[in-house]
Amino acid sequence: MKAVLLRLFRKISLGLSFLVFIGLFLLIVLWDSMVFTTPVGHTSIVWHRLFWSGDRISQGPLSEGLHIIFPWDVFYTYDLRLQYHKQTYQVVSKDGLHFNVDMTFRWRAVPENILILNQTIGPDYLEKLLVPEVGSVTREVVAHYTAEALYTNERAKVQQAIYDEVTDDSLANGICHRDCLEHQDVVVLTDILIKRVELPEHIVNAIERKLEQSQVAQEYRFRVEREKLESERKRIEAEGIRAFQETVTPAISESYLRWRGIEATLKLSQSPNSKVVVIGNSATGLPLILDTSDRLPVNLPTTNSDQAEDGNSSLDEHLRNDQTSLEEVDHLQPMPKQSLPLAD
Incomplete structure (x- = not known):
């Protein structure tokens, strides 16, 4: 009996081992x-x-x-975290210009409605829902604006118009804006950004020239305004000077002015430099004091008359010393004096 049980246990163990191995x-x-x-x-x-x-x-x-x-x-x-996607759309502006717009939009899935998203759209909801919806609204909104509006500071206005249109509750596309969440909304769209506008080169140059001229005109307007303010400042300053003169002039007398002149003359006379004092004939006049400390010596040029005098002196010296013959005297005759030309 014991042997039979042992054989049965071995068979069961072998079967269990085989099942465990298969598992x-x-x-x-x-x-x-x-x-x-x-x-x-x-x-x-x-x-x-x-x-x-x-x-x-x-x-x-x-x-x-x-x-x-x-x-x-x-x-x-x-993925329930914030996500973003870049997409390029070909659009037509209000003035009939065809160009490309690079868009970036950010979104996140709604966790409470993830079953609805999985049943109605699926994991590839980006390509099925967001990209076509944003592209369609972008083409519709850009058609109401000119290309210049997208290239200038009106771009933010266009971005907001696209965002408001995509997240409009009346569309019932399952896309909700960041401040509202309806029962059937599966995606919350955070924002839409226009990254780049690919306009033709000649259009870009024309817009840049127009903006440059607009800035120049604005600069001239500022200049005119500045000149007006400067003119007003000078007028007020002149009125102040006139009021000052009207107030001070009656109080200034001749004796006061003479006293101030005497004080100035005393201060000049106390200077350590050499001076030249010029006194007028008037009894009430003040002396004029000139500073001569910076005068430079003047070297006068030698004239022909000076040379002639030097020649006469040398001739007298030779005659006194008896060292010169008559022939030599003829050679030592002084040069005739010449008159200097008068300066014009």
Whole structure:
């Protein structure tokens, strides 16, 4: 009996070992289809292919972390963080000009309505919902503006018009603005930005020239305004000077002016420099004091008359010393005096 039980246990152990081996093999093969991880800032949805409760075939949203499902079920993951996308749209302006506009828009998915998003649109809702909707509204709004408006400071106005149109509640497109959340909205659109406007080169040059001339005209207006203010300042200054003269002139007498002149003359006379004092004939006049400390010596040029006098003196000296013959005297005759030309 004991031997029979031992043989039976060996058979059962062999069968269990085989089942465990098969289970481990299937777990290794189907690991990627059964074990999933929901990253930080994400949520997940499980679509049950065979088993579900009531009318709910999808389960979610699931929290972050590790999740194990059946290999025949489908696991979806959605990013709930703020996302952005760049897209280029070809538009037509109000004046019939064709050009490209580079747009950037930011959005985030609504966690409470993630099941609706998964059932109605799917994980690729960016290409199915946001890109076409923003492009359609952008073309519609730009058609009401000129190309110059997008190239100048009116760009912010165009951006706001596009954002308001995309997030309009009457469209019922599932896109909500950042301050409102309806029951069926699946995406919250944060903002829309116009990054670049690709206008033809000749249009860009024409707009830049127009803006340059506008700035020049504004500069001239500022100049005119400045000259007006300067004229007003001078007028007020002249009125102040006139009022001052009208107030002070009656109080200034001749004796006061003479006293001030005497004080100035005394201060000049106390200077250590050499001076020349010029006194007039008037009894009431004040002396004029000139400073001569900076006078420079003047070297007068030698004239022909001076040279002639030098020649006469040398001749007298030779005659007194009896060292000169008559022939030599003829050669030592002084040069005739010449009159200097008068300066004009």
